[in-house]
Structure formats: structure tokens, C-alpha cells
Amino acid sequence: MSRPRVRVPRKIKKGDTVTIKTLIAHKMETGVRRNKKTGKLIPRKIINSFEAKIDGKTVFKAALHPAVSSNPYISFAISPKKSGKIDFVWTEDGGKTFTKSAKFTVA
Amino acid sequence: MSQTEVSGGVHRRSFLIAAGAGSAAFAAAQFAPGIALADKALTEQAIKKVIGDRKLIEGRVSIDGPEIAENGNTVPVGFEVESKMSGGDMVKAVHVFAEGNPRPEVANFWFSADSGAARGAFRMRMAKTQNLIAVAEMADGKVYMGKRLVKVTIGGCGG
Incomplete structure (x- = not known):
């Protein structure tokens, strides 16, 4: 579970705005579902936040609520001024994190 | 009686x-x-919690979804704010709310000077036919709002 995947263009033209696509396998348990056998509520466990940093500086951030679908897909735009590395961090309820990174060149 | x-x-x-x-x-x-599902009043409360007493201005932010969503479990949603994303014309954040879900909050997004554009997309759960609301917070403190009605087909009967 939770294998993160990202799509980042390898080469970005200077001044261009490109779309980054991200996906992570996660159940996104809402906390309002009940176990069919016991009738007990299944505790909430979702990816509650997502952050993208370029060379350590936050470029995009998201807070997710249980209304976000399982296997959350998030896309957003970046327009970096110079080549660098982009790091992605997904944080689950309870604090566990999942990471992925990619490099790109700007010319 | x-x-x-x-x-x-x-x-x-x-x-x-x-x-x-x-x-x-x-x-x-x-x-x-x-x-109980969220309703208009609950949604208004949730919006107020995020933006305070600032006035909501309609326009500049658009929220996009299918006209009819057959599967309420994964409804693709996109949003975009008209902005140069430079100088004083910056979008700080976009908050998405749903009027007919158990809780109105859906997701919040924050942007930066390297964002290039205040747009994004994700997939969400929808309990029933309802309005989606996107609220955009600008760097100058103004708050804009966009709305979209998405019809949700229950049981996937395609009608």
C-alpha cells in the first residue's frame, strides 16, 4: 500500500507553467464507516496533508479531508525559475509519511 | 390529532x-x-471558519466537475483562479467545500510564487447531488467564490 507515483516533466522551458500529477495508493478510511460484522466504527485513517517542495522551499501544499477519494490523486502547477529537485511528502493520520522526489531542468 | x-x-x-x-x-x-449530511448553513459555517468575516465576491474562481457523476466515490474535480500569480496579483489559497456530504470540508490548497497558476485537480467522494464551492483567498485579502452543481447518480443506474 501507499506506493506514491508522480509525473514531473524532465525538461521545462523557462517561463512555462507545467502540471505536476501525483497519485498515492491509500484507502482513505473516512471514520464514518462501520465494520459489517461487529457494527463498530472503523477508525479514521486518511492522508491528511500533502506538500511539494522545490529545493527545500514549499511550492504547493494541500490539506485533505475524508471527502477526498481513496488513492488520492492531486495535480497542480509549477513554474520554476531554475533547475532543481522537487520533493513530495504525503502525511497520514498518526504522522506516518510517504515521500517521492524528482529532478527537472529549466532551460 | x-x-x-x-x-x-x-x-x-x-x-x-x-x-x-x-x-x-x-x-x-x-x-x-x-x-446527517452537511447542508447550506453548515457549509457557510465551515467557510466562515476559514475566511472569517471577509466578504465573498462571486467570480474569478471556477470549479469544474462532471455534470453527472455516475460513481459518487471518485468524482474528478478541477479548479482554477484567474490570476497572474505575480506581484500583487497572487492567490494564497483555495478551499473546496461540498454542501451535501457528511462534512462540508473537502480540501484546502496553498500556492506560492513558483506556482505559476492557481489551478489543480483531485478526485472526491460525493454522497448525493449537491453544490461544490471553491473559495479563493487572494494575497491582498479579498475572497472570491465559485460554485458548481454536480448531479450524482445513485446505484450507478446511469439515469
Whole structure:
């Protein structure tokens, strides 16, 4: 579970705005579902936040609520001024994190 | 007379529970039956919690979704704010709310000077046909709002 995947263009033209696509396998348990056998509520466990940093500086951030679908897909735009590395961090309820990174060149 | 009213109330309640159970039966039943769904007032409260007493101006932010979503479990949603994303014309954040889910909050997004554009996309759960609301917070403190009605087909019967 939770294998993160990202799509980042390898080469970005200077001044261009490109779309980054991200996906992570996660159940996104809402906390309002009940176990069919016991009738007990299944505790909430979702990816509650997502952050993208370029060379350590936050470029995009998201807070997710249980209304976000399982296997959350998030896309957003970046327009970096110079080549660098982009790091992605997904944080689950309870604090566990999942990471992925990619490099790109700007010319 | 009062007795009729009482029994009427019971009927109404059992009907509502039955209706709730029916809608929860769609796909993997993400929302348990019997849980009250958010309404307009709750959504307004949630928006107020984020933006305070600032006035909502309609326009500049658009929220996009399918006209009819057959599967309420994964409804693709996109948003975009008209902005140069430079100088004083910056979008600080976009907050998305749903009027007909158990909780109105859906997701919040924050942007930066390297964002290039205040747009994004994700997939969300929708319990029923409802309005989606996107609220954009600008760097100058102004707050804009966009709305979109998405019809949700229950049980995937395609109608």
C-alpha cells in the first residue's frame, strides 16, 4: 500500500507553467464507516496533508479531508525559475509519511 | 390529532433512515447510513471558519466537475483562479467545500510564487447531488467564490 507515483516533466522551458500529477495508493478510511460484522466504527485513517517542495522551499501544499477519494490523486502547477529537485511528502493520520522526489531542468 | 402527528413523525424518520441506507448502498458505501449530511448553513459555517468575516465576491474562481457523476466515490474535480500569480496579483489559497456530504470540508490548497497558476485537480467522494464551492483567498485579502452543481447518480443506474 501507499506506493506514491508522480509525473514531473524532465525538461521545462523557462517561463512555462507545467502540471505536476501525483497519485498515492491509500484507502482513505473516512471514520464514518462501520465494520459489517461487529457494527463498530472503523477508525479514521486518511492522508491528511500533502506538500511539494522545490529545493527545500514549499511550492504547493494541500490539506485533505475524508471527502477526498481513496488513492488520492492531486495535480497542480509549477513554474520554476531554475533547475532543481522537487520533493513530495504525503502525511497520514498518526504522522506516518510517504515521500517521492524528482529532478527537472529549466532551460 | 397529536397522536397522528407522532406516528407521522415516526414514519418520516424511518423513511429518512431507509433513504439513507439506500444511498449508502452505492458502491462501497463510503458514508454510513443515518449520518446527517452537511447542508447550506453548515457549509457557510465551515467557510466562515476559514475566511472569517471577509466578504465573498462571486467570480474569478471556477470549479469544474462532471455534470453527472455516475460513481459518487471518485468524482474528478478541477479548479482554477484567474490570476497572474505575480506581484500583487497572487492567490494564497483555495478551499473546496461540498454542501451535501457528511462534512462540508473537502480540501484546502496553498500556492506560492513558483506556482505559476492557481489551478489543480483531485478526485472526491460525493454522497448525493449537491453544490461544490471553491473559495479563493487572494494575497491582498479579498475572497472570491465559485460554485458548481454536480448531479450524482445513485446505484450507478446511469439515469
